[in-house]
């Protein structure tokens with residue numbers, strides 16, 4: 001039987017003070033493949049270990065198939081864990097490793113039929129008599145999977161199971177895991193910091209940052225409608241272009257989003273999404289353009305909804321089937337500095353120091369928004385908003401956060417377009433793919449489900 005796993009307002013702190021998981025609520029359906037995604041140190045493994053019963057839940061509740069399970073011992077949860085280091089017993093053959101949980105579960109029973117069936121399913125019959133030291137990384141991971149599935153648990157909990165494999169093997173085993181879990185129809189909770197892994201495996205992806213759930217949705221939804229700038233920047237390759245913009249909405253002229261030296265003119269009649277931007281008049285916003293939102297073409301080739309920009313070629317990344325062109329458009333990139341950062345207490349000092357020095361773009365945006373706002377968000381229960389997102393403890397030196405090559409706008413193009421460093425190139429921006437985030441980093445275009453409070 002496969003199970004429903006529900007977390008309700010679950011929190012956890014290891015030491016007095018900072019919560020590493022902060023009021024997390026998630027409902028995972030029976031048979032669902034849910035990926036917990038987020039940067040290192042955001043609390044993913046802690047959530048998994050709380051579900052497994054290996055870590056105590058400080059506050060909130062865990063329900064398994066609707067039954068309160070906070071105090072249920074791990075052995076009674078009927079779940080199997082797969083770890084990144086495979087955790088095989090070195091002195092046991094693959095056969096014994098796979099059969100080990102079966103022998104614990106039913107001492108005296110011969111585990112061979114189940115071990116053989118599992119090995120057939122994974123295509124590892126040939127290596128059953130070898131020891132872990134005689135196996136490749138991929139084979140070891142398959143044996144570890146075999147051990148997890150042999151006793152047909154009601155849920156799999158996988159903690160970065162592919163991170164010790166090389167890139168090619170990772171893709172291969174990733175496909176196998178997807179196939180296998182779907183075939184078995186067992187609820188799976190899978191932890192990773194690799195967004196492409198999350199997108200390709202998950203029925204749904206839950207994005208965590210600093211222990212706080214930012215968004216949960218299908219891979220398509222989190223990519224196409226990220227709720228805040230953190231999710232937008234964490235998901236998608238190449239990373240979304242984030243530019244500082246200023247909304248101008250004169251009473252007697254066209255509405256524009258200024259990007260420093262150039263601007264995006266919003267076509268009239270204004271769409272509802274663009275009309276709602278009017279309340280941002282005179283305010284700084286963050287403009288998000290995924291690489292597919294911009295193409296290289298002359299203004300005369302513009303289709304409805306496309307507006308012109310120009311860019312100076314600063315760098316070309318040849319990828320074989322495509323080229324990533326880094327343009328300088330004269331705009332200033334907005335930085336999400338904590339994306340890859342582990343939480344570190346010592347970072348707090350750095351935050352204070354950077355605040356005194358003026359801080360990064362988003363720090364300044366956040367400060368303008370006011371610290372009070374963060375408190376208001378917490379009280380009103382809105383903890384996914386980017387005030388919290390941008391105000392977290394994990395804040396490394398912005399310079400080291402994301403090595404960005406020169407250029408503020410990355411555009412994908414086919415390799416047959418001949419471009420050279422220093423060329424000025426006409427671009428068209430498809431406003432149907434325009435994202436705008438407010439000072440708090442929350443998405444305001446396309447409009448969020450909940451319309452923003454006009455008093456904010």
Ligand SMILES: Nc1ncnc2c1ncn2[C@@H]1O[C@H](COP(=O)(O)OP(=O)(O)OP(=O)(O)O)[C@@H](O)[C@H]1O
Pocket residue numbers: 014015020038039040041042043044045046047193343
């Ligand atoms: N046993 C522990 N005692 C104290 N702090 C811990 C313990 N385990 C984890 N932490 C801290 O809790 C935070 C969350 O850790 P966790 O392992 O859940 O994150 P993660 O998102 O899985 O990270 P990674 O991807 O690097 O494994 C980190 O700051 C970590 O240092």
